[in-house]
Amino acid sequence: MSEPKRLHPISALANFFKQLKELIIPILLFVVVGNSEGLIQMYITLGIIFLILISGILTWLRFTYRIEEGELRIESGLIVRKKRYIPFERIQSLDLSEGILQRPFGLVKMTVETAGSGTGAEAVLTAISKEDASRIQEALSQAKNGVLDEDEPQEEKRATVIYQIKPSELLLLSSTSGGVGVVISAVVAFMFQFAEVIPFEKVYKELEAVITSSLIFISMLVFLCFVLAWVIALIGSVLKYANFTVKKTEEDLIITRGLLEKKQLTIPLHRIQALRITENIIRQPIGYASVFIDSAGGSLKDTENARVMLLPIIKKKQIDAILSNCLSEYQLDGKFTPAPTRALKRYLLRGFLISIPISAALIYFFQPWGYLGLAFVLVALLFSYLQYKAAGWNLKEHQVILRFRGISKNTVYLRKNRIQSLTMSESHFQKKRHLATIQAMAMSGSGATGGKVVDLTTEDVLRLYKWYSYSDVSNEEQMP
C-alpha cells in the first residue's frame, strides 16, 4: 500500500459541511445585517457557498495518504502544501468512528493520535473504507511489535469483552441522566428564538377560555412538557450509549458505543492516571455508580475529554469483579477512615454560611413565598451532613483512595507513581481543632485531576503526607 491513496469522495462533502459550519455565523450576520431586499447579498452568499463547495472538493483531491518506510505519510493542502510524516512508533492510538456521513457507505473515520503536546488530533482520515483502516492498523501493530506477521490477527482476537451494557441498565442510565435539563433549556431557547414566528396570540385566544377555567390544565401542560423533555433526553441518551462495550487487549482498553454514530475510543492501559467512581444523588440510593478513568494520552489529549466513562452505569457490588479483569493494579476494596466527629461541626457551618445569604436574599425579595428559602438552608445542612459522611481515605502500599462529595459522591483511586504532587493545608480554625485538608493531583490529558478531602485529623493527613514523601521511601529502600 505504498502508492498514495485518496480518501473516499464523501469526505469532499464532509469538508464542505465542516467549512460551512465554521462560516455559518459570518454568513448569517451578512444576510441578517443587510437590508431585506438585497439581491446582491444573496448572490454573494450563494457564491461563497459555491466556493466552499469547490474548495471542499479540491481539498479532497489534494489529500493523499500512504504507508511508506514505517511511516504514515500524509500530503495535503490547497494553497499551502503540507507534508506530514508520522512514524509508527510515535503513534499512540488509532481511533475509528462512524458518523452519519460515513455509515451509509460502510466507511470509517480514522483519528491518528501521537504523544505530542499539541491539542487536537495529529491527523484525521475523514473517510476510508474499513479494509483500508484495518490495513493501517495491521501495519501499525506490525511496526510496534516487530515483524511477527501471523501473530497479529490472533492479537486482534485476543481482545476480551469485559463489559457490555444491558438493556435494563441502558434504560436506567438514560432515565436518570442529567440530559433533561439540557433539553429543557434548549426548548426554552428555541421558543425565544421563534417567538415572533409562532402565532402565540392566536393560540392563546383559542385556549383562553380553557385556560382561565382551569389552573389544573396549565399544570398538566407544564408537566406534559417536562415529560416530553425527559423522553427526548432519554432517547438521546439511549442513542449515545447503546451498545456500550468495553474490550481489553494486551495493552489497550477499547470502548465502543453509539447507535447512529458509532464511536470507538482506545486508551493505552499504561497511560491511565486515575480511577474514579462517581455515585450521583439519584443513582446512589438504588446502589448504582459510574466509573471514570483519567488518561494522559491516546485519543484523549484535550482536557475536557481526558476523563473517560469506562462503565456508564453499574451495580456498585459488580465494579470490583469487572475492574479486577482490566485494572488489576488498582485495589478497590478497603475500609475507609472517616473524618472525625469534631469535623461535623465545620461541615455544617460551611453549609450554613453558604446557604444563609441566598436564603436571606430570597426572604427579602420574594415575600411571602421567600420563606421557603429557609427550606433551602435545611437542604444545605443535609448536604453538608452527607458530605461529612462521605469524607474518608484509605491507604495501600502503592495506592491511596480519597472519598469525598461535592454534589455526587466521588471515590478517587490514585497510585503513588501517578500522583504529581500532594498538598496538605490547615487554616487557623482547622489548626485549633487539630484538623487538616489533603489534596492529591494527577495528570489528566493536558490538565489536572485529583481528589481533596477536607477536615481529616492532622495525624491522618500527616500519615498520607509521609506515605507520599520520597525521602522516607528511599531510606527504607536502602535499609535491606
Next chain:
Amino acid sequence: MITKPQKRISKRGLTVWKISGALHSIIPLLLAGGAITLTIIFDWPIWIIGVALMVFAIYAYLAIMVIPTMRWKRWRYEVRENEIELQHGVFIIKRTLVPMIRVQHVDTQQGPILRKYKLATVTVSTAATVHEIPALDMDEAEELRFFISNLARVAVDDV
C-alpha cells in the same frame, strides 16, 4: 515524622512584596481621591471623606505591612535529593510535596522589580501542576534551577 521545610526566601523579597503592595494600593487611593473630590464638589456630608480615608488606610496597611510580612514569615522551602517541599500561605498554610521524578521542567523568571533587587522566581512544573518559589536570590535561583533540572529525571512510564 517529616521535618518542616527550613529554607526561607530572600529577605529582599519582603521589600519587593511591600513595593508591589504599595503599587496595588494606588487603586483604592484613586477611588478614595475620587470620593473625596465628589464630596467637596457636591457638598456631601463630611464623614464620607473620613470613611474614604479610613478604607484606604486599612487597605494600604494590610497590603503593604501585614500580608507581605506574614507571607514572608510563612514561606519555607526545601529541595532534597528526592523531592521538593514547599510551605506557604497567609491564612491557610499549605505544605506541598513534589517528587523529583515528577518534575517535567524548571524555569526562572524575573519581573522589573525583581530584577532591580537581583531576585528571581523559580517555577517547577509537573505533568499536572505548576509550583512557584518566589523571590529567591538570583544566584540561588540559578543554582536551584540547575540543581533541580539535574535531579529531575521523569520516569517515562509514569506519566
